[in-house]
Amino acid sequence: MYNFLQRLSAITSFAMSTLMVMAILISVTTPLIPSSPTHSLTLRGVQTTTGRRVDTLDKKSRSAEYAQLTFDVDADLTSMFNWNTKLLFAYITADYRAPGFETNRVVVWDRIVRNRRQAKLRLRKHQNKYLLRNYALTFEGVEAANLTLHINPVPYLGLMYDRSATSIPLSLPRAAGSAGQAGR
Amino acid sequence: MWHRTQKPPPGNPRSLSFLASAQLRLVFIRFTSVVHFAESMDFLKPVFESGRIDFEGQSLASSLSTLLIACAGAVALAAGFVLQRLDVCFYAYALCIAATYAVVLPPWPFFRRHPLVWLPRKARGLASGASSSSAQSRRTLVEDVSDDDSC
Numbered sequence: 001m002y003n004f005l006q007r008l009s010a011i012t013s014f015a016m017s018t019l020m021v022m023a024i025l026i027s028v029t030t031p032l033i034p035s036s037p038t039h040s041l042t043l044r045g046v047q048t049t050t051g052r053r054v055d056t057l058d059k060k061s062r063s064a065e066y067a068q069l070t071f072d073v074d075a076d077l078t079s080m081f082n083w084n085t086k087l088l089f090a091y092i093t094a095d096y097r098a099p100g101f102e103t104n105r106v107v108v109w110d111r112i113v114r115n116r117r118q119a120k121l122r123l124r125k126h127q128n129k130y131l132l133r134n135y136a137l138t139f140e141g142v143e144a145a146n147l148t149l150h151i152n153p154v155p156y157l158g159l160m161y162d163r164s165a166t167s168i169p170l171s172l173p174r175a176a177g178s179a180g181q182a183g184r
Numbered sequence: 185m186w187h188r189t190q191k192p193p194p195g196n197p198r199s200l201s202f203l204a205s206a207q208l209r210l211v212f213i214r215f216t217s218v219v220h221f222a223e224s225m226d227f228l229k230p231v232f233e234s235g236r237i238d239f240e241g242q243s244l245a246s247s248l249s250t251l252l253i254a255c256a257g258a259v260a261l262a263a264g265f266v267l268q269r270l271d272v273c274f275y276a277y278a279l280c281i282a283a284t285y286a287v288v289l290p291p292w293p294f295f296r297r298h299p300l301v302w303l304p305r306k307a308r309g310l311a312s313g314a315s316s317s318s319a320q321s322r323r324t325l326v327e328d329v330s331d332d333d334s335c
Contacts, residue, residue, distance in 0.1 A: 001242040004235030007289050011249045015281045018257045022277070025261065026270070083268040156270055 027158030030084045039075040039165040041092070041149045044125060046070075048139060050175040054131065064137035065175045069094075069108060069128045073149065075165070077119040080153055088113040089152040090121070094132055094170055096145035101135065108132050108147075138174070145170040234291075241295030249288045256280030 001007050047068045055061045077088055091110035098104050108128035113119050134142060148167040154160055214220055237245065256277055264273025 001245050002236055003233055004289060004291075005232040007235070007245060007249075008285075010246070011253070011281075011284060011288060014250065015253050015256075015284070018253050019277065022257050022261055022273075026273075083264060083270045083273075 023157050026084060027155065030082065030155055030158050031161060033082045033084075035080045035082070037075065037077045037080050037151065037165070039073070039077075039149055039151075041074075041147065041166045041168055042072045043147060043168055043170065044070040044072065046171060046173065048173050048175040060137060064133050065139050067094075067128075067132040067139070067172055069132065069147070069170075070125055071109075071123075071128075071147070072125065073121050073123040075119075075121040075149070075151075077113060077121070077151060078116050080151065081116050081119065084155045084157055086154045086156050088119065089154060090149065091152070092128075092147060092149050094145060094147055094172075096142050096170075096172065098134060098136065099141040104135065106130075106132050132172075134172075139172045140174065142172050145172050235289070237291050237295035238298050238300060240298035241291075245288050245295060249284055252284040252287065253281065256284065 001010060047070075048065050049068070050063060050065050052064075052066055053062060054066070071092070073092075075090070077090070080088055089110065089112055092108050094106045094108055096104050108130055109126065110129065111121075113121075146167045147170040149165040151163045151165050152160055153163070260273050260277035260280060263276045264270060
């Protein structure tokens with residue numbers, strides 16, 4: 001610390017170390033900040049069809065069963081925005097149990113909420129954004145199905161964590177006349 | 185290329201290939217030598233090697249800077265959390281660090297309150313051999329210290 005350059009070097013390195021400690025403190029204390037969001041999810045209807053031409057290069061996809069969901073979402077996520085929130089990732093999954101596989105989870109809808117203005121969700125009669133299809137290409141033997149809304153806060157500093165919001169039961173019926181038809 | 189065990193072919197020191205190799209060696213040294221680079225930056229010496237303070241001042245500068253930076257961190261975190269804005273936290277921290285630089289980096293007078301007391305020079309005209317060699321060595325020692333400060 002006997003000349004200008006020495007003091008500059010020592011002070012700058014200690015300042016950077018303190019900055020690192022500050023960043024660690026911020027990232028560790030963020031999950032402890034209380035938040036009180038409200039959410040509700042209602043299912044209007046499920047319709048399973050077969051024979052959709054979703055991929056012309058995949059011959060088996062023509063005979064697979066696809067479920068179309070119609071749902072409503074009411075959520076107020078404003079309180080989840082603190083100083084360390086970059087965005088909220090809201091997504092809806094269908095979880096079920098199928099023969100041969102214990103846990104199945106399909107994401108059917110998602111949305112990125114970037115600020116408090118977009119945090120009040122009021123969706124009516126929304127369809128699933130992504131196709132809901134079982135791995136076995138049919139919903140035979142599928143049971144204990146739930147539709148769950150999740151909220152993921154993505155922070156500026158720290159790890160992401162998942163908050164599962166609400167879950168409602170879901171029924172995935174077989175498509176009408178799928179047993180007897182030739183896949184055309 | 186000739187092998188090490190053989191005698192090298194007779195080279196004319198004035199030939200083109202000899203000159204080219206010497207030039208290449210110089211260029212190589214200029215571009216890879218750390219000492220050459222460091223010496224070429226000597227024009228920065230008055231800027232960076234200045235600002236000397238005495239030992240008591242150095243310990244004061246060290247403890248002062250530690251205290252100021254820790255307080256800067258605490259104040260910046262509190263300000264950011266109260267206003268609930270992360271950019272306020274880091275801007276406040278940068279401002280406090282700039283203030284710390286202003287307090288500790290320049291050689292203020294309060295860092296020079298305890299200057300070093302050097303022993304006086306020995307009087308000349310003593311026993312010739314010993315005094316002249318010791319005077320020479322003292323002269324080289326004193327020359328190393330830069331001549332901008334009195335500490």
